[in-house]
Amino acid sequence: MRSFIIVIYSFVFFAGCKEEPPVNNAVVPSNLSFTVEESTTKEGLVTVEAIATNQNYFTIIFNDQDDSTIIESNSGVETYQYLQEGDFTIRVRANTSYTDYISSFKTINIDFEEPDLSDTSGYKTPLSYPGYSLIWQDEFDGTSLNQNDWNFEIGNGNGGWGNNELQYYREENTTVANGHLTIEAKSEIYNGFNYTSSRLTTQNKVSFQYGRIDIRAKLPYSQGMWPALWMLGDNINSVGWPRCGEIDIMELVGGNGGDNKVHGTVHWDNNGTKADYGASTTLSSGIFAEKFHVFSIIWDSQKIVWLMDDVEYNSINITDPNLSEFRAKFFFIFNVAVGGNWPGSPDGTTKFPQKMIVDYIRVFQ
Numbered sequence: 001m002r003s004f005i006i007v008i009y010s011f012v013f014f015a016g017c018k019e020e021p022p023v024n025n026a027v028v029p030s031n032l033s034f035t036v037e038e039s040t041t042k043e044g045l046v047t048v049e050a051i052a053t054n055q056n057y058f059t060i061i062f063n064d065q066d067d068s069t070i071i072e073s074n075s076g077v078e079t080y081q082y083l084q085e086g087d088f089t090i091r092v093r094a095n096t097s098y099t100d101y102i103s104s105f106k107t108i109n110i111d112f113e114e115p116d117l118s119d120t121s122g123y124k125t126p127l128s129y130p131g132y133s134l135i136w137q138d139e140f141d142g143t144s145l146n147q148n149d150w151n152f153e154i155g156n157g158n159g160g161w162g163n164n165e166l167q168y169y170r171e172e173n174t175t176v177a178n179g180h181l182t183i184e185a186k187s188e189i190y191n192g193f194n195y196t197s198s199r200l201t202t203q204n205k206v207s208f209q210y211g212r213i214d215i216r217a218k219l220p221y222s223q224g225m226w227p228a229l230w231m232l233g234d235n236i237n238s239v240g241w242p243r244c245g246e247i248d249i250m251e252l253v254g255g256n257g258g259d260n261k262v263h264g265t266v267h268w269d270n271n272g273t274k275a276d277y278g279a280s281t282t283l284s285s286g287i288f289a290e291k292f293h294v295f296s297i298i299w300d301s302q303k304i305v306w307l308m309d310d311v312e313y314n315s316i317n318i319t320d321p322n323l324s325e326f327r328a329k330f331f332f333i334f335n336v337a338v339g340g341n342w343p344g345s346p347d348g349t350t351k352f353p354q355k356m357i358v359d360y361i362r363v364f365q
């Protein structure tokens with residue numbers, strides 16, 4: 001569970017204007033106090049809540065690097081988003097007029113806390129299930145990606161893979177070691193792009209119709225990260241997307257409170273229109289970067305059921321003739337996108353590099 005550290009130093013001033021005392025005898029407010037609270041879901045988002053006696057309004061000044069944001073506030077409650085770590089001064093004035101006020105400030109420390117990424121514990125699933133046979137697996141036990149089963153997709157696709165994604169996919173961002181496949185999203189300039197990552201598929205090499213699929217993984221986090229473990233229909237090159245069907249076993253949209261939530265979705269063609277059906281599930285504590293979790297689908301000719309750590313959170317009946325896409329063979333895609341239409345771009349709160357670490361993928365039928 002991430003927590004925030006705020007160190008607060010507090011000073012109170014009683015002031016009119018020190019150098020030039022006000023010539024009128026206006027009553028200056030008194031009893032100014034304020035709190036600064038940092039959001040537990042959005043790093044760097046702070047809320048100031050000020051109270052005073054006899055004020056007409058508050059002036060709240062957020063110092064940030066070389067800039068200040070000055071907000072006049074009747075309620076005394078205002079928010080501000082810090083995008084960098086550091087010590088920052090927040091100054092609050094309780095005003096009766098522009099020149100008559102008392103002032104107080106606090107210095108806060110903004111620290112974007114990193115989850116413990118070294119933890120390899122977490123949920124595990126078995127190597128066998130009653131009534132099923134294990135028909136394909138990759139435990140990532142070697143020292144390189146098995147390219148008999150997997151392909152690298154290179155570049156930024158067409159229009160950022162149709163989503164205005166910001167990364168350039170390279171082989172270099174994938175490693176296999178210590179029983180894990182790791183896809184690393186980096187902030188680095190390459191071929192005119194600001195980020196690099198990897199995208200792997202089993203297209204034309206490994207595909208399945210139906211079965212139970214288990215993928216054990218630890219996920220990246222923070223604003224702009226968009227990791228996905230998903231599938232496309234084998235016939236994509238002949239019928240196109242979304243006619244081929246898309247099964248998203250797991251997607252996560254990083255930052256903004258999304259680091260503890262995964263989505264399971266299908267996309268298909270409904271008489272010429274793209275159709276979607278999905279749901280999400282949220283961890284009761286912590287984020288998906290901290291421990292391994294298992295993302296599964298159980299798929300047969302009747303339905304697709306999505307599970308996270310063996311708990312069902314979404315299902316769709318695929319017997320409707322309009323859902324025939326999902327009664328055919330699909331291949332796998334693992335990728336970590338950076339930016340794009342769904343997550344939005346990385347910002348100053350984003351930590352690079354980011355990793356999606358996959359322990360295994362297993363297919364049972």
Ligand SMILES: [Ca+2]
Pocket residue numbers: 139140141178179180358359360
């Ligand atoms: Ca493994």
